[in-house]
Amino acid sequence: MMEREILSYTLDQLKTKGMDHAACSLEQSTKYEMNVEAGKITLIRTVFNNGLGLYAINNNRSGSYSVNKLDRETIDQAIDSVIEIAKSSEPDPAHAIAEYQPPAAFHTGPREPDQDLMYARLAEFLEQVKAKYPKIMLENAYLDFTHRVRYTANTNGTDFTTEKGIYRFSAMFSGHDGDQSSSFNYTGFAAQELDRELLAYGSLDMLLQQSCEQITTQTLSGKFVGDVIITPDCLSEFLSYVFDITITDGALIAGTSVYKDKLGQQVADPRLVIHSRPTAPEIPDGYFITSDGYKAENCTIIDHGILKTFLLSLYGANKTGLQRAVNNGGCYVVEPGAKPLEEIISKIDRGIMVARFSGGYPSQNGDFSGVAKNSYYIENGKVQYPISETMISGNLINMLQNIIDISKEQVSFGSGIYPWIAFSGLTISGK
Secondary structure, three states: OOHHHHHHHHEEEEEEEEEEEEEEEEEEEEEEEEEEEEEEEEEEEEEEEEEEEEEEOOOOEEEEEEEEOOOOHHHHEEEEEHHHHHHHHHOOOOOOOOOOOOOEEEEEEEOOOOOOHHHHHHHHHHHHHHHOOOEEEEEEEEEEEEEEEEEEOOOOEEEEEEEEEEEEEEEEEEEEEOOEEEEOOOEEEEEEEOOOOOHHHOOHHHHHHHHOOOOOOOOOOOHHHHHEOOOOOHHHHHHHHHHHOOHHHHHHHHOOOOOOOOOOOOOOOOOOOOEEEOOOOOOOOOOOOOOOOOOOOOOEEEEOEEEOOOOOOOOHHHHOOOOOOOOOOOOEEOOOOOHHHHHHOOOEEEEEEOEEEOOOOOOOEEEEEEEEEOOOEEEEOEEEEEEEEEEEEEHHHHHHHEEEEEEEEEOOOOOOOOEEEEEEEEEEOOO
């Protein structure tokens, strides 16, 4: 059976066997990947994947199931399995599928990779790192291109096709000099074309340089309340933490979100503007269809400090009685400020710049603590030296209200665009 025949057959069978509502997605992908281990290109391969996801609702009971084979026998087994799962689940009237929307097809990126260019870029990268940063040890690096076609349909008549081609690169590395070494660091990016050298994308060149600087670190002593600059690589993690505990399904359904009554109100510094832009051209690694079967739209989450939307799925919206979000979140674009990073640093009396954070999940009220890694000490308006692993703690909700400044510089990773943001009032604990 062809792709649409598989979807039609699966949905028809689920309806025939008594399901009230059903949704299916079929995905076919081809990944071309090149890997680097210990500074050498060690693997070149092509990987093919298929996947069929089923979701069914019967008498307010729901089930989901997925398989990676598309033959009739496997599909029939998947249909029976998802029905059994649905029948044995707890009833919940909030279960639903997306209502009818006009059929649509979306396409972004190339259909085929330039494999010669991929190899050339990767080889060029290895030579550049060896020449420019001889103290860097590349633990690993991955350059791949994935072409993915996804078909989405449900028993309400939705019918979407998404075709996407994207290059992705990631690397893990550390600086070494004799017996001394830096903490490892990592970064990556996504792009629709490889029209520049790899070092020109994202924060890769900057972090490689910093890893060389961080071979020798100093230990902070004592405990103080100071300022913290969160770098673009680290900012995406902090924003995900904030949104997870405030504006997504879990926190709002449980009623634990401190923002549950804050829609349309000031929750952050008036200079902070955060968008979620999964369909925007500046976000090549975005998406067009939400996980619950709707055409995705761009939105603004925080507009000059005002909370404009929750990130509720269809289930979360039905459960809470609040409005469903127009996308799944992610693909964040944080608008830049007016001052260069150097000027922001010049105003800090004492604090640190954090490039990597390792910590536990924050509490529901926003309290967090963890270790700042690959970071720098700032005093009297100057970056003084790289520091060894240092504890920081604070409250995420308060951080958004205690912004010192936002840099005019931004870094684009292909999946998001972030500036540097300086926050006041965090606790920094040395040894």
